Amino acid sequence: MQNIINLFAKQYGLTRNEVMAEIENVFSTVLSRWYRLEVMVFFRDDLQLEAVAYNKVNGVTMQRLVDLAAIRGPNTLKKHLQKSLTRSAVLKQTRYYKSYEKQLCWGDIISHDSAQNIFVETEIIPGQIVTAFCPLNRIGLHERNTRCFSIGMRRAFHVRRIDPVVLGDTPRLKIVVDRVSKTLVETLLRNNLGPDAERINFRCVKRYVGHKSFVLTTRRLPKSAIKAVSQELKERVQVNFVKKI
Numbered sequence: 001m002q003n004i005i006n007l008f009a010k011q012y013g014l015t016r017n018e019v020m021a022e023i024e025n026v027f028s029t030v031l032s033r034w035y036r037l038e039v040m041v042f043f044r045d046d047l048q049l050e051a052v053a054y055n056k057v058n059g060v061t062m063q064r065l066v067d068l069a070a071i072r073g074p075n076t077l078k079k080h081l082q083k084s085l086t087r088s089a090v091l092k093q094t095r096y097y098k099s100y101e102k103q104l105c106w107g108d109i110i111s112h113d114s115a116q117n118i119f120v121e122t123e124i125i126p127g128q129i130v131t132a133f134c135p136l137n138r139i140g141l142h143e144r145n146t147r148c149f150s151i152g153m154r155r156a157f158h159v160r161r162i163d164p165v166v167l168g169d170t171p172r173l174k175i176v177v178d179r180v181s182k183t184l185v186e187t188l189l190r191n192n193l194g195p196d197a198e199r200i201n202f203r204c205v206k207r208y209v210g211h212k213s214f215v216l217t218t219r220r221l222p223k224s225a226i227k228a229v230s231q232e233l234k235e236r237v238q239v240n241f242v243k244k245i
Contacts, residue, residue, distance in 0.1 A: 001047050012089040022088055026081045027051065031066065034073075039066060083170075090164045090171040097162045097173065100124045104187035105177065107132060109153050118149060120177060124159060130175060132157065138178035142210035142234055156191075156232050158184035179233075182207045185215065188232060192225035201245050212236040216245055 008019045020043055027041035031051060038054045051066035071077075107122030110131070118134040134157060136144060143149060157177035165174040178184070185204040190197040202217035212235055215221075221239050230237045 001043075001049065005047070008085060012085045014085065014089060014092065018088060018092075019085065022084050023049070023081060026084045027068075027077065030077055030080050031071070034071075035066070041068075087164075087171045090173055093173050094162060094164045097124060097175070101159050101162055102183055102187075103159050104184065104191055105132070105157050105159050106154060107157055107177070109149055109151050109155065111151065116145065120155075120157060122157070122175075122177075124175070130173070132159075132175040132177045134177045134179070138176075138180055140180055140209040140234075143179065148234070155179070156184065156188055158187065180207075180209045182213070185213045185229060185233070185237065188229045189215070189221065189225055192228045193222070196222075202239075203245050208235075210235050212238055215239045216242050218242060218245060 005016050005019050005023075008014070009016050012019070014022075024041050024043065027049065028039055028051075031039040031041060031053075035053055039051055040054070041049055041051045044050050049068055051068050053064050053066050055062050055064075103124070105122045105124050107120035109118055110121045111119045113119070116136045118136070118139070120132045120134055121129060122132050123129055124132075138160070139149065147153070149155065157179060158181040159175065160178045160181065161174075161176045163174050163176075165172055182204040185207060186202070189202065193200065200217060200219045200221065202215055202219075202221065204213055204215050207213040213233070215237060217239055218241070220241065226237050226239055
């Protein structure tokens with residue numbers, strides 16, 4: 001059993017304790033439904049599973065051990081367990097990725113669907129390649145159906161939402177990105193400013209996608225950074241100096 005726990009932990013990116021909790025929960029739930037009794041399944045100290053069925057007789061709760069080796073439907077139990085482990089893995093992955101919402105990500109266009117929505121291969125977390133989804137209506141009119149978004153092109157995106165979803169009865173991580181957020185202007189500026197961004201307070205207060213973005217700053221921004229953002233977004237970036245934001 002220890003080898004099975006280790007295998008599942010590695011396969012689903014969970015800890016041993018998380019895997020053990022899922023096994024106990026799934027077995028308890030499924031066996032309770034099968035036996036129409038409350039069945040509790042738990043790991044003993046030697047990491048072997050033990051199942052106890054509880055039944056009230058004349059107001060007295062009776063207990064009896066369930067022989068797990070003799071139960072029917074092991075493949076059904078396995079399917080329930082795999083589904084539960086997948087769901088837990090996706091929920092854990094979602095919690096991990098959630099902190100990257102509203103951030104900048106660079107990605108390569110890998111495909112379009114029939115509605116011209118875009119699929120992007122990106123590394124929101126360095127070294128972990130994921131596929132993000134960019135709806136057509138989250139791309140400026142001036143960029144839609146242009147060579148800038150042909151397959152193989154690399155573009156900057158704003159990480160809009162990261163949520164768990166179920167596709168075809170299978171839990172998945174859904175990452176939605178866009179090109180129309182004001183935050184994208186700010187994160188691109190920070191990306192081009194590098195370490196200097198920590199010493200400058202600025203904010204994009206208004207954006208007319210494809211035309212002009214308005215940025216307020218308490219310190220002068222290098223023209224090279226402004227130009228780089230303007231070229232990536234295909235719109236003017238107007239920067240105004242203020243004493244306080």
